[in-house]
Amino acid sequence: MKQFIKSISILSFLLLLSTWVAAQELNSPDGNFTMDFLLLEDGTPTYQLNFKDKAIIKSSKLGFELKDDAQSLLDGFTVLESKISAFDETWKPVWGEESEIRNHYNELAITLKQNETERIMVIRFRLFNDGLGFRYEFPQQKNLVYFVIKEERTEFAMTGDHTAFWIPGDYDTQEYDYTESRLSEIRGLFEGAVTPNASQQQFSKTGVQTALMLKTDESIYINLHEAALVNYACMHLDLDDTNFVFTSWLTPDAVGDKGQMQAPRHTPWRTIIASDDATDILASRMTYNLNEPNKIEDTSWIHPVKYIGIWWEMITGSGSWAYTDEFPSVQLGKTDYSKAKPNGRHSANTQHVMDYIDFASENGMDAVLVEGWNVGWEDWFGHHKDDVFDFVTPYPDFDVAELRDYAKSKDVKLVMHHETSGAVRNYERHLDQAYTFMNDNGYDAVKSGYVGDILPKGQNHYNQWAVNHYQFAIEKAADYQIMVNAHEAVRPTGLARTWPNLIGNESARGTEYQAFGGSKPNHVTVLPFTRLIGGPMDYTPGIFEMDVSKLNPDNQSHVNSTLANQLALYVTMYSPLQMAADVIENYKRFPDAFQFIRDVPVDWQQSQYLEAEPGHYITVARQDKNSGDWFVGNVNGTTERTTTVSLGFLEKGKKYEATIYRDGENAHYNTNPQSYKIDSKRVTAKSKLKVRSAPGGGFAISIKEL
Template sequence: MTPHLSSLPRRRCFDGLAHQRAPARALISFVAFATALVASAPAAEQAISSPDGKIVVAVSDTDGLRYRVSLDGAPVLVDSALGLDFEGGFSLGRATTIIRADRTEHDGTWENPFGQRRTVRDRYHELTLELKENANSPGRLNLIVRAYDEGVALRYELPVQPGLESYVVTNERTEFLFPADLTCWAGDYSECAENQYPEKRLTQLSANVAKPHVLPLLVQLPNGYAAIAESDLLDWAGMFVTAAGPQGDGKPRPGVKTTLAARKDWHALVVGRERRLSPWRVVQLARTAKDLIASDLIATLATPSQLTDTSWIKPGITAWDVWWTGINPTQPGFTGLNSRGDTRSHKEYIDFAAEMGFPYQLIDWFWYEPMNNPKADLTKPAAHVDIPGLVAYARERNVRLLLWLDSHDVERQGFDKVFAQIAAWGFAGVKIDFMNHDGQETVKWYADVLAAAARYKLMVDLHGAYKPTGLARTWPNYITQEGVLGNEYNKIPWKPGACSTLHTITLPFTRGLLGPMDFTPGGFLNRTPAEFKITQPAEVIGTRARQLAMTVVYFSPLLVLCDSPENYRGQPGVEFFRGLPTVWDDTVVLSATVAQHLVIARRSGDRWYLAAMNGDAPLTVNVPLDFLGKGEWKLRAFADTPESATTPTSIAETTTVVRAGAPLTLTLAPAGGYAAELSQLP
């Protein structure tokens, strides 16, 4: 197959602007049984069910390696191909016999101090199939299939075998074929997952392998939802999907096939040696939109943490610097997309962080010059930014700094040289930009840069980044990432309205399923969709309460607020940010309709936070408060007002007392929101 995704020069991605698995360390609460590699007789078909028996995965070796999936007895995926093609003209999976089948079960938990719930269940049935290719030599392949109560996952294992000591994968044949032409939400093509997820039919999906769809692909089933994704992407090529192609009669097949990002040589997709595991191919399943949002499956499938000490990793809030607003009075020659901070403006933001109790402040680009240039030296700040002085200024105010870097310059100078200097200055972490690719080499670069940063106790926020695949579990210092069309698009002149109401309410059901996203919420120059324009300082679409709600709805352990001290100070709603947690002990989804509305509650310690977002239509919804404990609770709410529909900056702050037994009525304006903190009364 001809490679389809180029490795273009890495740049800020505005769609046009310039291993294997480590041993599990889960806390095992119970193991029902583990039939350790007890083989069953070879058969044309092998199947396993989820622990609750409601999901079934069957794998067949009839007419090539294929699988199908059902939920509650109804088909989710019909016979779909599996397999890999290699350089040299041979394949694994096209003419395969199952020669051994082994089954195990696991029931445990793992702790996620940097997630949306602290204790995560890890319960599955696993089927490992040993396969022999009938026509080719070498010809051995293993397929590992897991069935969870919330979905299924499968991955390929290439065992060590004569003739396959090294290899080049040129195509992955994995398909996801549905029984009918269903409604779906498919990610538009983007090199760095900065895209919308418009609603389509499966047969309307693109077959263009040069511009494939970004994961996840969300499909509405007759009895629920299926989300196609990947997890545990390590030293492999990133996965996209394209239309599956026509049937024998020429009619389109409702479904997709896997397409992989090409390496820089435009030939190979994956180059490997000896034993290798592919990433997990995931079909997340849910009967309701609420259940879809609540899943931790992508992180659970990822390789456990490679760090023995994570005590230095501290989630929290920072603000962006003046790049967002686009205006810096002491750098008047640089505005809009070229705006930049200097010592004066950075001190202004540090002062605001100290006032609000934020632990961090970000210093974004142009603190060194030239950028993305062989002459760049990341150990020598530019004259207009006093890096040592700013670190000392922030330290006196109990604020730590984060520092932006261009990935090209980091790579040229070397991880250790750059990170050693940044750590010596006293920074808490780095924001690295412009990767904009997920070919195998870039995927490996991610792991290498995170490992190097961890050696210097630096947190990492990757921008210009591909979609999450669970890597934040493997490297917990990967504190957040972009890979999302976020508020920065409200500055892009040729993308007016890209960050629309529909886009922002669709994100929790698409990109938000995969992991942390640095959307940079919190814009306070709120405008109606009709009034919004690209201007300076930057504006946002929707009500102020909506921007507050995003800080809870959009999960990000490092929460980067986009707006400026000038636009925050003394403004209604800003106090919601004070003391706001960014990681959670528990999460409960209370009401949800894909691309229409979401109401979610998250707990940190003994406090609950409640948030809601809707689409362009006004919404009134009764929310059960059963998640609260007994007794009375103080509800401090920030809500839309009757005027918010036409004056989106209008917001009402109220304090009331509520009980678990009584539902709460929320009224949201068009493009509206709601945000509240609940604390138990004595």
């Protein structure tokens, strides 16, 4: 009996020793974060993340379930090698929220060997002062060459029933309003959070999308996302709402596979940004830092864009993309428009576009977006039609050459619109011809769209196949020196660092939904914590007339925002591509308010996040990269509040003029949205401004040196 106990004790000691040997610790440069890597007794890799000596991610498993393989990459591993290194650089983005970004981290690379199969897998961790990024790497090897992912099994084990700001997990859309709830409440609220969309497919009653924003009861803010999504399926999160553990859930292809892999290969980075100050989440550049450096050698043709567009009138239903109402169907290259009767509502006609070019020129705008210029809009949606547009043939009332020359004479660019209707193969067949057409006619930016189900049937907007298409379009555009603003594409993951011609994405519920029934008034206080973590959004702000029926009596929608809130969005919703989205007639009604849109830049020297609470308020100050002027924006949730803005970011010893665009005394997003006041004050770095924000309101301030 004693010998048996002695043997068990020795065995336990050896197991403990082997576990201890496999344990590795990594600290952030400032010491606030600690990451522990550990192999369990069965060889399962795990990690844990602490912030200021408190766990924010409990012990969480790592690995993969493979298809048609008895031995998945989940357990049975031993550590072959571990390497710790450090990195510190400062790089300059082509455009951005600041002119320089520091990339500073400590790295731990764990090389694992699965004993039974002799397969090698590397897990690389990078710990920054703002959080953790990690990815899987599969080196060149004989025993793992081609393989199919059945599911990635990365876990994010929460420490409690946190508050979450979430949208339903969906393979085809992110265009949902955010729900604020406890993790334990997601299942019960899920069906109510799903609203109609042109293409959608949920996978679980507790499935949510990244970037996911969380807040603990101890007021620790945690953001879960991914970085550098290339040649891989977009990651969602599926919640075990009993134990509060999220597990990665990849978007499948047409046959249900989650990833076609060939070593050597690596996955995107899985990211955890955390802080006890919400403004640090907004200030984090970790997602960009986990992407590769810029691959475009000559970036002189890439530039921020402030634009207006022939768009809102069609979104509200007062105008039309289609030229005629006579054709029940259209066949590409075979339908004769020369004899068709115009419907009288087609917005993209030559004279109307000229009016917008004139307005842009008079008000210092860079460009005009024109949608509905090309043939095919009479029969473009819902029929799973592959060859719907050719992206080069205009309607009879849209004179390409005349508008090209007129825009050039006014020093204004036209922005091309490519709606694919989800017919991805058709778009790729026409891309070279379409981009050549753009080069020939002076278009240097394109808004692409992917409305509806992806073709071929069975593919999704966010699977590996579609992700590869979006990347192909971006890289092909770079060959033609064209900037891309992709709508309905996969959410961004910092790739604009590598491909800075990707100057915008939609990939979330934008302003257009204000004409489709409205969005929550606090929607814009959540988006910077979620969707914008991966890159800028073409949110299309600047609506001045909140009663949509004024444009279209058949549309009773209401824009849930005050006018001052709309101005603030140009500062709080960062993008190098900013649209003045309303019709020009409404801007002419409020010329004093429109002055802020004229003045506000779209490229910044530096940004300071003055206060923030997801779902409630955000106040941001940014300095213009060119003039040195400062601009402040505040967006507010549903509760009236007063903000004290300390102007310590101004240069000491200098005097400035602050112009404050604020909510009127009785302003309210629903009952009195167009009530606003404009004040001017002399200020210095010692000044403090107290400004009230109405429900769904906010304020915008321009500060110029005297």
